[in-house]
Amino acid sequence: MIDYVIANENVILAALSQHIMLALVPIVLGALIALPIGFLAVRYGWLYHPLLNVSGLLYSIPSLALFLIIPGIIGTKILSPINIIVALTVYTVALLVRVVADGLRSVDGIVTQAASAMGYRRIRRFFEVELPIALPVMLAGLRVATVANISLVSVGALIGVGGLGALFTRGLQLRYLDPIIVGIVLSVLLAVLCDLVIVLVQRRLTPWTRVKGRS
Amino acid sequence: MITFDGVSKVFPDGTVAVDDLHLELPTGKITVFVGPSGCGKTTSLRMINRMVEPTSGEILIDGVPVTTQDEALLRRGIGYVIQHAGLFPHRTIVENIGTVQRLTGVGRKAARATAIDLLRRVGLSESLADKYPVQLSGGQQQRVGVARALAADPPVMLMDEPFSAVDPIVREGLQAEFLRLQAELGKTIAFVTHDIDEAIKLGDMVAVFREGGHLAQFGSPQELLEKPANDFVADFVGRDRGFRSLSFDSADELVIDSVASVSTGGEILVLDDAGRPVGWAGPGLGDTSAPIPHGGTFTRGDSLRLVTDLAISSPVGIAVQVDVDGAAVGVIRHTSLVRQLDERRRRRAEPTA
Numbered sequence: 001m002i003d004y005v006i007a008n009e010n011v012i013l014a015a016l017s018q019h020i021m022l023a024l025v026p027i028v029l030g031a032l033i034a035l036p037i038g039f040l041a042v043r044y045g046w047l048y049h050p051l052l053n054v055s056g057l058l059y060s061i062p063s064l065a066l067f068l069i070i071p072g073i074i075g076t077k078i079l080s081p082i083n084i085i086v087a088l089t090v091y092t093v094a095l096l097v098r099v100v101a102d103g104l105r106s107v108d109g110i111v112t113q114a115a116s117a118m119g120y121r122r123i124r125r126f127f128e129v130e131l132p133i134a135l136p137v138m139l140a141g142l143r144v145a146t147v148a149n150i151s152l153v154s155v156g157a158l159i160g161v162g163g164l165g166a167l168f169t170r171g172l173q174l175r176y177l178d179p180i181i182v183g184i185v186l187s188v189l190l191a192v193l194c195d196l197v198i199v200l201v202q203r204r205l206t207p208w209t210r211v212k213g214r215s
Numbered sequence: 216m217i218t219f220d221g222v223s224k225v226f227p228d229g230t231v232a233v234d235d236l237h238l239e240l241p242t243g244k245i246t247v248f249v250g251p252s253g254c255g256k257t258t259s260l261r262m263i264n265r266m267v268e269p270t271s272g273e274i275l276i277d278g279v280p281v282t283t284q285d286e287a288l289l290r291r292g293i294g295y296v297i298q299h300a301g302l303f304p305h306r307t308i309v310e311n312i313g314t315v316q317r318l319t320g321v322g323r324k325a326a327r328a329t330a331i332d333l334l335r336r337v338g339l340s341e342s343l344a345d346k347y348p349v350q351l352s353g354g355q356q357q358r359v360g361v362a363r364a365l366a367a368d369p370p371v372m373l374m375d376e377p378f379s380a381v382d383p384i385v386r387e388g389l390q391a392e393f394l395r396l397q398a399e400l401g402k403t404i405a406f407v408t409h410d411i412d413e414a415i416k417l418g419d420m421v422a423v424f425r426e427g428g429h430l431a432q433f434g435s436p437q438e439l440l441e442k443p444a445n446d447f448v449a450d451f452v453g454r455d456r457g458f459r460s461l462s463f464d465s466a467d468e469l470v471i472d473s474v475a476s477v478s479t480g481g482e483i484l485v486l487d488d489a490g491r492p493v494g495w496a497g498p499g500l501g502d503t504s505a506p507i508p509h510g511g512t513f514t515r516g517d518s519l520r521l522v523t524d525l526a527i528s529s530p531v532g533i534a535v536q537v538d539v540d541g542a543a544v545g546v547i548r549h550t551s552l553v554r555q556l557d558e559r560r561r562r563r564a565e566p567t568a
């Protein structure tokens with residue numbers, strides 16, 4: 001095992017960095033896209049259910065199918081990493097729209113009204129009142145999306161671009177266990193690490209959620 | 216001064232919340248909007264800071280129509296306090312209090328200093344400064360809500376049932392604190408409540424609303440109690456309004472009998488060495504060495520209501536007046552009191568020239 005790692009250090013590192021890129025770029029893009037959509041779903045109540053239905057539908061498309069359909073839709077080469085990034089961004093958006101909308105809906109109307117009555121303008125109110133209060137719900141959703149993306153990237157190996165997933169396909173082809181074990185361990189470690197980072201960020205950004213209320 | 220000039224509000228669903236309201240809220244005074252649920256009090260209040268826009272008519276603050284002013288800037292100059300306080304859960308107590316100051320560009324340090332000062336003024340400990348709202352009791356949160364509204368020192372304050380969500384004892388404390396603050400600050404305040412007792416206690420002026428957004432009467436608490444404009448107001452003000460209206464009149468004009476006069480009825484007012492009343496003794500009451508408690512005394516400046524209450528609740532039907540040192544100076548029997556109240560009523564009923 002150690003021998004395998006030492007001998008293939010470059011291959012493993014390349015797979016790992018590709019895995020990180022393929023998993024995290026869609027998270028950032030997805031969050032940026034989901035934020036305004038979730039906001040609209042709350043701002044215009046009639047949009048909430050249609051948007052949630054559509055995102056539920058998108059989320060239920062099998063990932064391998066999505067990886068194969070996307071080149072047909074956006075005209076990329078079948079082996080392009082962009083396909084994976086686009087597909088995972090779609091999943092992330094589908095997951096986070098609901099989370100963003102539910103987070104924003106969890107903000108007490110009395111509080112937003114009070115903010116307006118004190119003289120907040122609309123946009124500043126969103127960033128200084130609604131968004132921070134919705135943050136705990138949103139970050140919980142982000143954890144789910146991140147872990148899901150990290151595991152989904154491996155599926156891409158079946159169409160030739162899959163980060164650590166490439167180690168699984170290689171192990172299968174060579175009937176050799178070491179790359180598979182290394183792939184699994186790194187993938188799990190990566191997921192745990194990313195999750196931990198988000199938890200730490202959450203602790204730092206939302207200190208009010210950790211104080212003990214009196215009742 | 217806040218002027219409602221023929222203000223109406225009809226909501227898109229056709230609900231008439233406020234109907235042709237004409238009203239002037241005097242500068243530096245508390246004007247209370249009171250009335251049953253759904254009669255348009257909140258809507259009227261929220262039209263002052265443009266949270267709701269009138270369908271017709273105009274609201275002016277010191278002669279300037281509110282609609283000519285930028286919404287956000289207008290609101291930063293008007294304090295706003297609501298039921299349950301509506302504090303920002305993600306901000307500490309000092310950050311909550313400093314909200315408007317931060318919006319108007321005051322630095323963090325200066326806003327904090329003001330906030331800590333205000334915390335003390337509303338009767339809270341400085342140790343709460345860096346806590347979050349969930350860590351405070353309802354009464355404490357409500358005080359923070361008041362402090363937050365005061366922080367930018369706005370000349371006008373809007374308060375929508377600010378004390379209704381706390382228990383009666385806490386509410387009394389908040390009301391007393393509020394009156395003490397107002398005596399110091401002299402803000403122009405519009406205060407909404409559906410509790411007529413609170414209206415009478417806090418209001419310099421009271422606007423009684425009735426269903427459909429009509430103004431039923433506008434006047435001082437005393438006017439409301441003594442001269443209700445119609446049956447609706449009389450009914451709303453309540454059955455014991457006669458008794459309550461006594462709290463606006465001083466007892467100083469009552470004819471008081473001498474302390475010695477009590478012996479004619481057989482009762483003995485037991486005094487200590489300094490002449491302070493200790494209690495009652497006499498046939499059926501107790502020995503002079505173990506008198507029964509007198510239950511309270513009154514002094515110059517107390518209200519007719521207090522004297523009446525003392526006379527009625529006294530074991531012998533006599534209220535005792537004391538001087539500033541607590542020494543008994545006179546008594547009044549409830550029979551005499553009732554006669555004098557009756558004369559007072561007759562005098563009032565006569566048209567004043």
Ligand SMILES: Nc1ncnc2c1ncn2[C@@H]1O[C@H](COP(=O)(O)OP(=O)(O)OP(=O)(O)O)[C@@H](O)[C@H]1O
Binds near residue numbers: 252
């Ligand atoms: N946004 C709205 N859309 C439609 N109708 C409304 C709206 N806001 C208030 N109303 C209606 O307008 C009327 C007056 O409401 P308002 O809130 O001013 O009453 P209120 O006197 O404050 O009552 P309460 O004592 O219950 O708070 C009510 O019939 C209410 O249902």
Ligand SMILES: [Mg+2]
Binds near residue numbers: 256257258375407
């Ligand atoms: Mg109301």
